[in-house]
Amino acid sequence: MSVIVDLTIFPMDKGGSGLSTYVSRVLNLIRESGLKHQLGPMGTAIEGEWDEVMAVVTRCYKALEPDCDRLYVNIKADVRKGRTDGLKTKVGAVMAKAGS
Numbered sequence: 001m002s003v004i005v006d007l008t009i010f011p012m013d014k015g016g017s018g019l020s021t022y023v024s025r026v027l028n029l030i031r032e033s034g035l036k037h038q039l040g041p042m043g044t045a046i047e048g049e050w051d052e053v054m055a056v057v058t059r060c061y062k063a064l065e066p067d068c069d070r071l072y073v074n075i076k077a078d079v080r081k082g083r084t085d086g087l088k089t090k091v092g093a094v095m096a097k098a099g100s
Contacts, residue, residue, distance in 0.1 A: 002083040003050045004090070006076040008043035009060055011068035022068070026060045033059075038087050043074070047087050050079065 009026055010019050027044060030037050033056045035048040046053050057075060064071055080086070 001050050001079055001081055002047070002086060003053050003077050003079045004045055004047045004086050005053050005057065005078075006040075006043045006045050006074075007057055007060065008072070008074040009064065010072055011064060012070040012072050013068060022064055025063055029059050029063055030056055036085075036087055045087055047085075 007026075007030075009023075011022050014022065027039060030044055030046055033046075033048075033052070035046050035052060035056060037047070038045045046056060048056075061071070061073065078086070078090075083089075
C-alpha cells in the first residue's frame, strides 16, 4: 500500500538557532533511503510503501534520540492503494485547478 507521510521532527531542547543541524541530519537519512521525498518549510514529505517509509521515520527518530532530551515529532499520512508518483500528481492536480 502506497503512503505519503509528512514528517516533522526536531529537538525541543537545543535552542532555536541551531535546529537546521538536526533537520539536515534527518534529511540526509531520508535521501539515503532512496525513497521519493520533498523538503518543505515545515516538514518533509516521503513517499513509498508503508513499511519502507515507517522504517525511515524510525531511523530519523533513532538518529536524534541519543543526543536530544526532548523531540517534537509530527506525522501525517495519506495511504492509498495503487498510487504512484503521488508527490508530483497531488500537487499537480491542485496547481492545475488553481490555474497555475
